[in-house]
Amino acid sequence: MAKVTKLTRPTLNKSDEVYLIGIFKGTLVTLKHAFKSLVGKSRGSESLKSSGLGVTMQYPEEKWDDELPEYYRGAPALVTDEQDRERCVSCQLCEFICPPKAIKIIPGEIPEGDEWAKVEKKPKEFEIDMIRCIYCGLCEEVCPEQAIYLRKDYAITGTSREEMVHDKERLYEIGGKRVGLVNKWNNLK
């Protein structure tokens, strides 16, 4: 059982009740920060890598991209392995799990004679509608082939609905190569 601490309201004396002193103290703090921001010493400027003038991050001139944590969930993308093989085998589990139904896959067969013919299956078309995507990461979690990852790209914009649909080519462009994953389709397979 979590420990429950009961808090009692503080008893206020006469000077506290008129609030004037509190307001005055608060104003002093505000004025201190206002002054610092004018002389280029605003608080948090180091971590924001800003000039220190003003307290607002000047997006998009200033970005926090380097500060994004490893687990950040940006745009979902497909990845290739060390040998440039498409990891996706179009099992369509991500299409099934996707809560907003953003993913559309048309499976295809890897033709005989191809270097990776033993994998048999790869996506013919793979589309993610980024207007629908809610960045939940379930596709990454469900993938049995470690083929889809949520990357750090968050500024997904476009001027038309069609542009907002990421096709297979675009998805591999965002995803790139990912090394050090399970090599399921090894020589023993």
Next chain:
Amino acid sequence: MSDTPTTTKLLPKDEAAEKGLVNVQIDGNWIQVPRGTRMIEACKIAEKEVPHYCYHPKLTSPGNCRMCLVQMGMPPRPAPGADPVFGDDGYQEIGWMPRPVIACANTVAENMGIKTSGDLVEKTREGVMEFLLINHPLDCPICDQAGECSLQEFSVEHGRGQSRFVEDKIKKPKNVDIGPRINLDDERCIMCSRCIRFMDEVADDAVLGFSERGTHTTVTCHPDRRLDSNYGMNTIDLCPVGALTSKDFRFQMRVWFLKETKSIDVNCGTGCNTTVWTRGNQVYRVTPRRNDDVNSEWMPDSHRLAFHEVQGENRLTDPMIKVDGKHEITDWNTAINSAADALKEFESSEVAIIASARQTNEELFLTQGLADTIGTENVATVERTGEPDGKLISADRNPNTNGAKLLLGDSTAKLATIKDGLNDGSIKALIVLNEDLFEEANFSHDDLAGAELIISSHIIANKTAHASDIVLPGASFAEKRGSMVNVTGRLQRLNQAIQPSGNSKEDWEIIRDLILAINGESNDMYMIEDVVKMIAENVTEFNGLTFSKIGDQGTQLIETGVEIPLLTKERERAAAGIIVG
């Protein structure tokens, strides 16, 4: 004789024996099942699931997968001279055997006990599953069976979850082309031999067999043959794992996306019961559905793949009117009204209707209504015959010949009369419903030259549609509801799986609209149930029938005396005790 004091109460075994039954205790509950029932079937009656791979009620039971192991017990044999001891409930005490037995190939006996759960059974199943999975490649992500795979299901239910096998798995041939419609993956095979037995016992084309020994055992096709039987694709449905997969359905769609609709096959008079698998507005596959009075559990490959035709490029999707020798797309109101106006130009005896035994009963009934509205007696249907295959494919390639006979009378003979009428000029207008005159009806362009007006309804573009003045696009078997009567006289139901393609429309609505446009009355039939109701009121054989009364398994409407050869053979085998049936 309860008043005679000498009569004692009958023991349960004697009560059961009078009815030809035996008492079996399944998981603690006593039930009575017919003598000779397999233990696995008795468990099914008791609603206890016994997992199994090789057992199939329509095939022999070799008992080689060992998945159906259960614990069995019998009363101990009394010592010489001693009498069996019956408890208060009238049953003997069961002595449980220390080793499990297979439930699929053993039959029940009086006072037998079966345990489908418990330590021994669960441990056994876990062991069997572990051995089955030793060499299994685990390529579920690329396997078409995933989602309907018994190995997946039982592995979750009875498996141990993790593999202890550290050695390399046995390599076997993968993606083998063993037939024109079937692919074989030997690594996925669990040696249940269902496909081998099916090809031998049902398809009468024993091309499959086991080769090699031990863990290297593989299912193989005879080296000089291919799995090309017209019943070969049934092995795909039979295969409990993904060893045999369909080339046609290969990588098309994962099965968990597909919606199942119960329907019937419309390619011959047998009317095999089917399941239509769809996603969105597309049919992905058609599989047979069990009906012991029609198709057992099988269907021919040719009929299974016939659905592609109605999804092809030649599909008619819009009503069209011919203007200056060229078809132009129009809307339904214009098409129906101009058809009605054009028909009014002719004397009623100058109009002939060529209907089809491929139409549903509802459409045929309305076709008769259309003939009555016009006032013509020239209503014909086209006979369509082929070579029967001695199994499921009937010589009659029309799915609803008996329905046409019931609703239109004997109409096939009138086809010649109409042809003559066209040639001597007594018939000038033709309404063709769902029938290509150039194909089965053997009409020539010269015959049709006499027709000043041709109105036709089709699903796919053909020569008759090309020659027509007004073309009305109809709905395919998957896009409409209706009923049909098969060769044995069984009334069966078609269910709608998808929406009619493009602007095409359900055929009964087309005929209804045409009738209304001709007689100028207002519509009072909004649902196909209204038509069914009218048929039930007007046709003796259909009295009291509704769609829901037909049911998923159909209902016997008339007796035609026709037998389906495959069922005859199956019943003989069941009677001989070779299969459960």
